[in-house]
Amino acid sequence: MAVGNRIYLKREMPDPEILAQFAKIPASNVGDVMGRSCGMDPRIRLMSSPKAQMTAGPALTVKTCAGDNLMIHAALNIAQEGDFIVVANEGGSARSLIGEVMMAYLYYHKKIAGIVMDGPMRDIDEIGKWDFPVYATGTNPGGPYKEGPGEINVPVACGNISVSPGDIILADPDGVVVIPRKDAAQILEDAKKFQAADESKLAAAKNGTSKRDWVDKALADKGYEIIDGVYRP
Secondary structure: OOOOOOOOOOOOOOOOHHHHHOOOOOHHHHOOOOOOOOOOOOOOOOOOOOOOEEEEEEEEEEEEOEEEHHHHHHHHOOOOOOOOOEEEOOOOOOOOOOOOOHHHHHHHHOOOOOOEEOOEEEHHHHHOOOOEEEEEEOOOOOEEEEOOOOOOOEEEOOOOOOOOOOOEEEEEEOOOEEOHHHHHHHHHHHHHHHHHHHHHHHHHHHHHOOOHHHHHHHHHOOOOOOOOOOOOO
């Protein structure tokens, strides 16, 4: 088997009902019930203008050499409607990975859920207006090579987070979280409870009934000295 030059056509996919429910929960709520260790690095940020606040889809993973998009072109051929393409790019930034032509094919024809790239894009003047989730590290007018090597539907690291094929990608204006497919059902239930509690906390914050005594307790437990005075050197 040609490791480094493999394209797997099949993935184990998440439950579609679970996937649909995640699209109603903010990424921050999901991240908080996953130990706050599932969010991609904020260098990967929203570059377009999707109308829906949250978007979720199964990961179609792409592993490229920095600045090379041959494997992304291959992914365009096998992507399915609703997929979230996730591109690992070795952290490269010298060349853009994708532009308007490729993106239009994904958006208008393939109808994927979105794309996340650990690298730059180009043609932001057009793509930035689209109702389509596009996450990248920035822009670069320089185009990519098309040489490979690379792989599709293998485990990758994107934005410092591990992503396996078929994991659930949840994206909103705050960024991107990765939900392991095998744990998705439990994470969903935990996230629903957290979201309900978070909404109650927000209401209390707005009307001034928030319980803040935990702060004093935490400071006391950690041995902070509270000084009723002015600091003087």
